Amino acid sequence: MADDFRLKSTVFRQEREPSWRELEALVQRWESRGLRGLSATQALRLPLLYRAALSSLSVARSISLDRNLSDYLESLSARAYFCVHGVHTAPLAAVRTFFFRQFPDAIRQSAWAIGLAILIFTAGIATGLILTLINDDWFFAFVSSAMAGDRTPDSTTANLRAALYNFDIKLTDMLKLFAAELFSHNAGIGLLCFAFGFAFGVPVVLLLFSNGATLGAFVALYASHGLTYELLGWMLIHGITEILALLLCAAAGLMLGRAMAFPGRRQRLDALADAGRTAGRLAVGAIFLFFIAAVLEAFPRQLITQDHIRWLIAVSSLFIWGLYITATWRGRKVDSTDAVHDGIS
Amino acid sequence: MTVSADRVAHSRVAPLQQHAGDGRDTRRRSVLTPEGVALSLQRASTGSRFIALLVDLLIVLMLLIIPGIAIVVAIQAFDMPRIAAGWVFTALLVASFLLRTFYFAAFELRWQGRTPGKRWLRIRVIERHGRPLTAGAIFARNLAREAELFVPLSLLAAGGSAGVDGWIRLATLAWLGLFLAMPLFNRDRLRVGDLIGGTMVIANPKAILLDDMAGIAGVGGPAERFRFTPAQLQTYGIYELQVLEEVLRLPEGPVALDTRRAVAGKIRQRIGWSASDSQAPQNDTEADPRPFLEAYYAALRGNLETGLLFGRRRLRQAAKGSMPPSL
Numbered sequence: 001m002a003d004d005f006r007l008k009s010t011v012f013r014q015e016r017e018p019s020w021r022e023l024e025a026l027v028q029r030w031e032s033r034g035l036r037g038l039s040a041t042q043a044l045r046l047p048l049l050y051r052a053a054l055s056s057l058s059v060a061r062s063i064s065l066d067r068n069l070s071d072y073l074e075s076l077s078a079r080a081y082f083c084v085h086g087v088h089t090a091p092l093a094a095v096r097t098f099f100f101r102q103f104p105d106a107i108r109q110s111a112w113a114i115g116l117a118i119l120i121f122t123a124g125i126a127t128g129l130i131l132t133l134i135n136d137d138w139f140f141a142f143v144s145s146a147m148a149g150d151r152t153p154d155s156t157t158a159n160l161r162a163a164l165y166n167f168d169i170k171l172t173d174m175l176k177l178f179a180a181e182l183f184s185h186n187a188g189i190g191l192l193c194f195a196f197g198f199a200f201g202v203p204v205v206l207l208l209f210s211n212g213a214t215l216g217a218f219v220a221l222y223a224s225h226g227l228t229y230e231l232l233g234w235m236l237i238h239g240i241t242e243i244l245a246l247l248l249c250a251a252a253g254l255m256l257g258r259a260m261a262f263p264g265r266r267q268r269l270d271a272l273a274d275a276g277r278t279a280g281r282l283a284v285g286a287i288f289l290f291f292i293a294a295v296l297e298a299f300p301r302q303l304i305t306q307d308h309i310r311w312l313i314a315v316s317s318l319f320i321w322g323l324y325i326t327a328t329w330r331g332r333k334v335d336s337t338d339a340v341h342d343g344i345s
Numbered sequence: 346m347t348v349s350a351d352r353v354a355h356s357r358v359a360p361l362q363q364h365a366g367d368g369r370d371t372r373r374r375s376v377l378t379p380e381g382v383a384l385s386l387q388r389a390s391t392g393s394r395f396i397a398l399l400v401d402l403l404i405v406l407m408l409l410i411i412p413g414i415a416i417v418v419a420i421q422a423f424d425m426p427r428i429a430a431g432w433v434f435t436a437l438l439v440a441s442f443l444l445r446t447f448y449f450a451a452f453e454l455r456w457q458g459r460t461p462g463k464r465w466l467r468i469r470v471i472e473r474h475g476r477p478l479t480a481g482a483i484f485a486r487n488l489a490r491e492a493e494l495f496v497p498l499s500l501l502a503a504g505g506s507a508g509v510d511g512w513i514r515l516a517t518l519a520w521l522g523l524f525l526a527m528p529l530f531n532r533d534r535l536r537v538g539d540l541i542g543g544t545m546v547i548a549n550p551k552a553i554l555l556d557d558m559a560g561i562a563g564v565g566g567p568a569e570r571f572r573f574t575p576a577q578l579q580t581y582g583i584y585e586l587q588v589l590e591e592v593l594r595l596p597e598g599p600v601a602l603d604t605r606r607a608v609a610g611k612i613r614q615r616i617g618w619s620a621s622d623s624q625a626p627q628n629d630t631e632a633d634p635r636p637f638l639e640a641y642y643a644a645l646r647g648n649l650e651t652g653l654l655f656g657r658r659r660l661r662q663a664a665k666g667s668m669p670p671s672l
Contacts, residue, residue, distance in 0.1 A: 007647045008654075010560045020554065034456075054382045063653060065646050067587040068555045068594070075550035078384050082469070085379060085477050086457040094454065094480050102481070187442065191491040198489075198537055256541060269535075273473070273482075273543025280485025280542065287446070 009064035016056050020076060023049035027079045050080040098284070106281035107325050113251035113258075120205055121247060124212020125219070132220035142210075142217035151218075157225040164227070164234040165305045186242060187290040190249035194256070194283040198272075201257020208250045233310035238296035240317045245289035252279035252286075374533065374545070376475035384475070389468040389546040391534055400462030405448050409441050445495060450487040454480060458544075467549040473533070478544070486542030493524040493537050558593050559643040571640035577616040578648040582661040586649060589642050593635070602634075609634035612641060 026046050029037040038046065057073040064070060107114065131138040136153035151163050189207070196203035215235075222231035255275045263271035296313070304310055372390075375383045416433050452460040458470035458478050470486070472478045498521070528534040533545055581589075592608050595601035612618070652659060 007559050007643070007650060009646070009650055010557055013557055013560070017554075024554075051380065054378065054380050058382060063650060065583055065586055065649055065653070066557060066559070067590050068552070069557070071552040072554040074385060075552035077378075077382070078386055078550045081378055081384065081475075082457055082471075085475075087454055087478050087480070087483070098480070191446075191488055194488060194492070196492065198541065269473075269540060270543070272540050276485040276541035276543060277479070277481040280481050280488060283488050284484050 009060070009066060009069070012059065012063065013066070013069060016052075019049055019052050020056065020073070023053055023080055024076055027076070027083055030083045031079070046080070047084050050077070050084045053077045053080055098281070099288075102281050103285040104325055104327070106278045106285070107248065109278055110251050110255055110282060113254045114247055116254055117208060117247045117250040120208045121212040121243070121250070124209040125216040127209075128213035128216025128218075129220045129223075130216075132217045133224065136224075139217050139221055142213045147214070151221065153221060153224075157227070160222060160225055160227060161230065164230055186245075186294065187287050190245055190286050190290060191283060193246070193249040194252045194279060194286075197253030197256025197279065198260065199257070200261050201254045204250050204253035204257060208246075211246065229311075230307050233307040233314065234301065236314035237301050237304075237310045237317075238293045240314050241289055241296060241321065242293035244321055245286040245293060248282045248286040248289070252282040255279045255282075371532075374547070376471070376473075378475055386471070386547045386550065388534055389466075389548045391528055393466045393468055393548070394528070394534070394546055397460070397462035397466045397468060400465060401449065401460050404461055405444055408444060408448075409437065413437055446488065446491065449490065450483050453478075453483045453487070458483070463546075467551070468546055469549060470544050470546055473539075473543050473545045482542040482544055484542075486538035486544050489536075489538035489541050493527075494521075555594060558590055558639060559646050571637060571644075573616070573618070573641065573644045575648075577618060578645055580616050580662060581645060582659040583649060584661050586642070586645055589638065589645070593638055593642060605634045605638055609637055612638075 023046070026038060026042055026049065029042075030046070035043065053073060054077050057070070057077050060066075060070050060073050128138075128142045132142065139148075139153050149163075151160060193204050193207055196207065218235075219228065219231060222228060256272065256279050259271040259275035260268065266274070296317070300313060301310070304313070372387050373385050374388055375385050377383050416437070420433070449460055453470055456464065459468075463469055470478065470483070472482060524537055528536050533539075535545065539545060589608070592601075592604055595604060649659060
C-alpha cells in the first residue's frame, strides 16, 4: 500500500542522492582548497561522479517535475563542470609551453598579418625618409618637438653626433628610471596597437605608419649629415627587438581588425574570439620582447660607444630572433587542452 | 494586514514565472558541456563585476603602495645610497606594469577564472561556448584591459601636466566612456576583453537540495488521508505545480500560513473538492492547510509525471470552464 505513494521521481532521487551528496562534498573541497584538497582516490572519483550527475540531470529533466531537484542538479553539474573542464595548466608548464611552442607557432600562423604590418611600417619609413630628404621642413611634421629635443635640421653635425654617444655616463638612477619608463611606455603602445584592432584595425595602421614616418625622418636628418651608419648602429642595437615587438603587436591588432570586418561564415563575435586567441599570444610574447629591448636600450647602448660593436649586437639579435621564430622544438609535448581547442575552432 | 492573502501569494511566487517560461529570464544563458548536456547558467550582473574590478584594483594599488612606503621609510632610516634608491624606484615602476598586466591573468589561471575580487563576489570567467578556458583566452581578455582602462586613465591623470590639451582629454573621456559602457550595449554584458577572448562572466550557481515534497507527503504522510479523483488532477499544469512547490517551501510563519490558506481555498474551489472525500475533518484542513496541499502536490505531480512518461507535457492549467482533457 505504502509503495503506491512513492513516485518514480522520488525513488529515482532516493537511489541517486548519495552520489550527488558525495560529489557536492568533493566540489566544495575543490572550491575552497583546489586540487590539493582532494586525495588521489577522490580526484579520480570526481569526473565519474560528475558524469553521473550530468546523467541524473538529463533523467530528472525528462521524468521529474520537482523544481528544486532540477535546480540543484543543474547547479551541482555546473560546479563540477568547472572543476573537471576548468583551467588545468600549471603556471610553470604554461610558461614553458608558451615560449617553446605557442608563441613561435602564433608568429608563424600570422605571417600574413606580420607581412602587412611590415609593409605599412616600411611605407611609413619611406614616406618620412623621402619627404624629409626632399625638404627639411617635413621633419617637424613627423617628429614632435618634445621628441626631437635639440636634434633638428638646424643642428650642427657635431651636435647630432654627440646625441648618439653619451660619454659621461654613470650607473645613475636616471638611467634605470629611463629603462623602466621606456619599458612601460613602449609596451603600452604595443598593447594599444593590439586593442585598437577592435576598431577594425584602422588606428593600428595609423599608429604603425606614423611611427615608421618618425623613424624615417630621423634617418633622413642624420643621412643628410653623413651619419647614417652611426645612427643605425645607435638605433638598431635595441631597435631590431623593439621593432619586432611593435610589428607583432600591430599584426595582432590587424588580425582582430580583419575578424571584425570580414568574419566570413562565422558570427562576428566567434571570429573575433578565434583571432583573439592567436593575437593574445602575439601580444604577450611582444611584452617579453619589449622588456629585452628596454634592457638593451638602457645598458649596452649607453655603455658601448663603438659603432661596429653596436652593429654586431644588432645583427646578432636579428639572427637570434630569426632562429627563434623559425625553429621548431621537437619532442615538446603539445598543451593538450589547447590542441583540442584549436582543433575544434 | 492590508494586503490580501491572494496578493501576498502572488508576489511571493512571482519569481517563479522566470523559470516557467524559458525565454523570460534575460540573465540565463545555456552552455553546452563537452558531454553534450546543456547547462543553464546565470550571467553576472554588471554591478557585481564592477565592484569585483574595484576590489582587484584596490589590491593591486595596495601591493604597490605598501612596499613603496616601506622602501622610502627604509631609505630615510638607514641613509641608503642614492643609487640603491634608484634601483628600488625602477623596480617599483616595472612591478607596477607587470602587476597590473599580469595580476588578473595569473589569478584567473590559478583559480579557475576567478580573481580575489571575483571570488569575493561569487562570479567567474568561463568560455562562452562551454569549452575549456585556455590560457590564451585569459591573456587576451586581460591584455585588452590595458587599452580599455589603464591607458585612458593614465592619459586622464597626465591631463594636469603640460603637453596634453583639452581636446585630447575630451577625446580620452569619450573613449573611456565608450569602452566602459561596452557591456551595456550587448545581451551578454561582454566588455571588449571578453569579445576578444571569447569569454563571459557568470554568477556561481548555488542551489541547495531541499527535501522532496512528494517524499514527505508519501509514505505514512498526508497523502494517505486524502483522495483525489482523476478529474481533480487534470485541472492544473506544470507551472501551477511548481508554484505550489514554492508555496510549500515558504519559511514557516504567519505569512506562509495566510498564503497557504488562500492557495488551498482556491484549489478546493477550482477542483470541487470537499472534506467528505477524505478521512480528515474539514475544520482540520482549515486550521492547517499544509497536509492538504502536500497531498494534492504529491498526487498532481504523480499524475503529471505519468503524463511525461507518455509524452504529454501539460504546461498550464486548462482555461476556466472548459472540460479537462480526458486521459
